[in-house]
Amino acid sequence: MKINFTHLGCAALALLLFNLNPNLYAQNRRSAPPVTAPATSTTPAPASAAPKTGIRPYKEIITDKAKTDNGLFKVHRLDGKYFYEIPDSLFDREMLVVTRYAKTPTVDGTYGGEELNEQVWKWQRRDKQVFIRIPSYRNIAAKETEMFEAVKNSNLDAVLSSFEIKAINNDSSSVVIDVTDLYSKDVQSLGLPQSLRTLYKITTMDETRTYVDTIKSFPINIEARSLKTYRATDPPGDKSIGSMTVEIHNSMLLLPKVPYKARFSDDRVGFFGQSQTDYGLDAQKAQVTRYIHRWKLEPKDPAAYQRGELVEPKKQIIYYIDPATPAKWRPYLIAGVKDWNVAFEAAGFKNAITALEAPLNDPDWSPEDARYSVIRYFASNIANAYGPHISDPRSGEIMESDIGWYHNVMNLVRNWFFVQTAAINPDARSAKFKDEVMGQLVRFVSSHEVGHTLGLPHNFGSSVAYPVDSLRSRTFTKRMAGTAPSIMDYARFNYIAQPGDEGVVLYPGIGEYDKWAIKWGYTWFDNQSPVEEAKTLNKWTIEKAGNPAYFYGQQTGNPIDPRSQSEDLGDDAVKASTYGIANLKRIIPNIEKWTYEEGQPYNNLQELFGEVLSQWSRYMGHVRSNIGGIYENDKTYEQKGPVYTHVPEAKQKEALEFINQQAFATPIWMLDQSMLNKFDNAGIVERLRRAQVGVLNGILDFSRLNRVIDNSVKNGAAAYSMDELFADLRNSIWSELKSGGNVDTYRRNLQRAYIERMSFLLNENEPAPPSGPGQFTAQGAPQMDASQSDIRPMARFELKALAAQIRTAQPKFSNSVIKSHLDDALVRINDALDPKK
Structure with a gap:
């Protein structure tokens, strides 16, 4: 079973993962494949042709000319063919088979060493044949339970391939089969997956350009490498060739006869894992059991x-x-x-x-x-x-x-x-860092990725643990060994520290949460059963409850809990982002000097200005998550208090006011024309428009507004209601209607986007979630029907109120561009209110 992480913008990730939204993964490139029924070949896996004479004497098949490699199985090579000699003791043993690229053509995003597939095989002997069976582990029941036979009858192992027995060794303890075709024919499990076949429009394998390169046997594994050529109508690289050639490596690893003791998962502690339906438990329903992924660590003493x-x-x-x-x-x-x-x-x-x-x-x-x-x-x-x-x-x-x-x-x-430290850190003020500086950054990423391989997913709730102003303290950050309790958060670097905060730690490190999670997952409990271990671990977890240093926040693309989000720092997003923007304002006047490279065009300047804009957008997202936000604290029955608590009204209003000032008011500090003219050819207006519209649309999001409605229902006058939110938003974005002040290009774009988004809320519906008929969102809330909610009436009310405000304010403006903008706004509102006209 594989867990594949990617971040930097993260992962997806799936494979029956828990404690992690399936759309996330690693700094963000690809996600792990889900656990599904065993992969099948494009055509049935080839069966070796049976000789007319049937089973022959051993010496006639494995002659003195054969080259033999001893290991898990004996591997014999003779006249371009490969034979496995399988001992009786290894029949029906489970073996993990991992298929990877060994070498690839020049294809962006595909590299030697990356995984293509994995399966568990069991070699089985039946009469004069050997079969490869693919067991399933979805449904289980212990042998001693009454449900064992029922599960067995509905959990049949698929047959991947069959082989005729060519010979039996002298003492009848092993059999010989020809496996050449298994690795040289088109068996999808051992070659390219269907997704790549579809992408490159692969039709068939060209067996004349395909061969087995090597098969080597080791004590507990066998390594096979093949060169495979596929005919394709849209291959990568030179399309005139009409084919794609890759080297494939297949590893077959003997699994332990007795599986390692499983450890039950817990939503309050982040681990990757897997789930099974256990029909053997004494429960009055099909019980799903979930186990964490961890290495086998046992003490020498x-x-x-x-x-x-x-x-x-x-x-x-x-x-x-x-x-x-x-x-x-x-x-x-x-x-x-x-x-x-x-x-x-x-x-x-x-x-x-x-x-x-x-x-x-x-x-x-x-x-x-x-x-x-x-x-x-x-x-x-x-x-x-x-x-x-x-x-x-x-x-x-x-x-x-x-x-x-x-x-x-x-x-x-x-x-x-x-972008996060140059304002206070001279080591970051250059286009190319010193090797020691870059080396420490490499170390940081290495630590993070290793954490994933130990079973730890991203903990997006960790970075909220420390008070914002404490992250400006040299003493505090050194004592905590970094900027957050977990290196598995996307805490990045200390953008909160200000000039004068000398000696403050800028990097995240292995923190208290990381130590806690490893203790929770890897502590050795001698002879305790998984159930007994779970009781002990539950007590440990309850002891840590309420301490933000040990809080685990799942990774999601659109977080409902403002504590569990990417790239943030500190316990107050408004204060932290205010510090962050202050530093961006220090970078912009120096960005040309700090990105200078002799004899080079302004590529660095352009790229890092884009990073400033992106960082600014992140700060808006961190703050926006408080609007309609819900704190989520997973609990068991032993723990008192609610699991879900809405963000207080005052904090939500503070968040919107920050966005009004920092995002909806044109950020002119970013628009230094002497700098922009070095790389921008009339693109800045559109770039900033997209950034501002992204912030706005994220507020006026169906799921967020649904949570605002839910808050009003549950908390009444104590809630930040939708009518308050809508009124605050309209009065901010259209503040010039009262003041009669100038409406610049950026504000006009934002105001048109406001009308467009309100029209969307009025006339469209929230897209169905990826799960389709399940009608539940990623966070588990029922899929709402916007047409029957308060969203549409409120959007209609807002548009009518805005139209009235515009008509009242029109005489205040004499500028023809602004007047035409307001006339156009009324037309747009009318079209939104009566779209069929």
Whole structure:
């Protein structure tokens, strides 16, 4: 089972994940595939042709000319064919099969080392044949329960492939089959997935340009590599070739005979995981059980561990650095891995995790080998990194991980560091950072991605734990070892610190929440059952409840809880964003000087101005989330108080007033014409319009307004009601109607967008959620019908009120552009109120 994270704009992510919205993932590139029924081949997997003579003597099949590789199975190569000699003891053992790219053509977004598929196989012998079966783990029941047979009868293992037995060894303890066709024919499970076949319009495999390169056997795994050529009508690269050639690597890893003890999940502590429907439990419904993903860590010295001493694990978690990684960045990647040892100490383990440079000149070491976890370095202009892991679907045990590291992630962190710290940090005031500065940024990203591979999703609620002004304190930030209790948040860098806050920590680090989560997930409980462990862990969790340092906030694209969002810092979004904007105002007058490169065009200036605009938009989003916001504190029956609490009215009104001042009032500080003229050819008006409209439409969002209505129903006069919100918004965006002041180009654009959005609320409906017939939003609230809510009547009321205000105010304006704008506004309102006319 694979969890694939991507961030930087995050992940998606799925694979029956819990504690995480499925649309999120890693700094944001791709998400993990969901757990589905076992993948099937494009055509049935090829069965080896049975010779007329049936099973033949061993020496006739495996002759003296055969080259044999001993390992999990004996692998024999003879005359271009490959044979597996499968011992009887390994039939019906579960094996994890991971398919990856080994090499790819020049295709943006596709790189050697990335995963394509994973399955669990069981080799089964029946009479004169061997079958590959694909077990399912969705529905389970223990063998000793009455439901076992019923589950077994509705959980049939699919057949992937069949093989005729070619020979039996001399002592009848193993059988020989020909597996050449399994790797050289078009078996979708072991090649390109359907999504890529559709993308590149692949028709068939060209077997004349396809071959098995190597198959190597190791003690617990077998590694196969094939070159495969697919005919395609729209292939990547040179389309005149009419085909796509890739190298595919298939790893088959023997899973433990006895699965590692599973640990139940808890919504109050963030872990990736998996779910099963357990029909064997004594429950009056089909009970879904959920397990976390974690590495198997057991103490070398259990007695010392029980005495509370730090003990090394029996098996250390080891990452290898891809040999393709530039040498100067390797120490920082290694440091990012080792940073997690402080968290594992909270779970009672020392030296639990490390990173090593890949061994040189070792023919038996391969980065594609499923026994090894590798930080893979991709020569790519993608500004990203991601931390997936592969787990045993029976228990959640993490078996291995390969972190994807794209070269251009350095440009991403350069931009973040510049826009968030350059106002106070001389190290960030250049187009190219010193190696030590960039190295520390590489270490930060490395630590974050390693956290994902340990089973930790993003904790978007962590960064709210610290008071805003405390993040300006050198003493406080050093004591807390960073800017947030978790490096798994998107806390980024300290944009709150102001000039004069010397020595303040600018980076996030492994914090208190990280230590807590690792303790929760990895503490070893000798002989306790999962149920007994869950009781202990529940007590621990309740003890931490209410302490913001241990708060877990799920990642969502449109958060309902203003504490759980990306890129924010501190416990007060208005105050933090005010500090952040003050720093952006310090950057703009210096941005040309700080991005200077001799002999270069103004590309850096253009790119980093775009980062300033984006950062400004983030601040608006952080504050906006308070409007219609609901605090979500997951609880169990033992915990008193509500799970859901609406943000207080005063805080919501403060948020809207901030947006009125900082977003809807034209941010002229950003519009330095001497700077813009260096790279902007009449694009700034549209860029700023889109940013302002994005803020506005995010406020006038169906789901947000639905929460505003819900607040009024539940809290009455104490709520920030929709009529108050709409009136405040109209009076702000159209304030010139009262004052008679100038309505500049940016304000006119914003006012037209306001009418357009109100027309949308009046005449359109909220799109159905991706789940379709389920009629529930991503946050679990029922799908609303805007046509039968108060939204449409209020939108109609607002448009009529606005029209009346415009007519009253028109005589105040003599400027022809503004007069035409107001005339046009009345036409637009009339069209919105009567769209059929």
